[in-house]
Amino acid sequence: MEKTGNQHTMKAPGYKIMEKDGSTETFTISGDAFIFHGEHKILRIESDCFVKYIQQEYNPITKLIENAYD
Template identity: 45%
Template sequence: MKHFLEETTNTHVLEASKIRVLKTIDSTQVLKIEGEAVLSHGEHGCIKIEGENVIKYVQQEFNPITRAVENAYD
């Protein structure tokens, strides 16, 4: 099963036998996974996840052009 954590030009994909999204609040998701899990992050490589709980959030940064705090996607 695949779950796309971040839909950008450098997509973050979580793969596991079973993935459940327990909660979504703004740009944060709480996930429960079963089985061996791998998070791939485009050119940055892969991470093996050994626990069953995953929290995904999108970092926010100040954008000096728009002068607003925005999601900082790759």
Template identity: 80%
Template sequence: MSDYKEYCLEKTSNQHILKAPGYKVIEKDGSTETFKISGDGFIFHNEHHLLRVESEYFVKYIQQEYNPITKLIENAYD
């Protein structure tokens, strides 16, 4: 997989990494990113087994949570 491109799906210390021969972010908004993947795509994380992306399209959702102190809906980063 040394020729695969990598994309960090979350900017935390506990990251999920997308690896694929090629990908393109085709849509992005505040809580989702949609990817078009060429070839076999995989998700890597140190707390679970390798996941194979079984479609040429992949949607990443960012969990939202309510912060009672700020009274705002915020992205959750666990």
């Protein structure tokens, strides 16, 4: 779900990205879905619709708003 070595991973029998823009992704999910990450417990997604918000931050060097991948 993110572009780092310490990323969140979603496992589901099936999913489809319904909408994607610069700061959010909206998925529909079929079956039991779980999010895995080394810094917290496994999270179960209890809905068939899931919205992933991509944190954005200001980079004072480039003076751009960039997606935060941490």
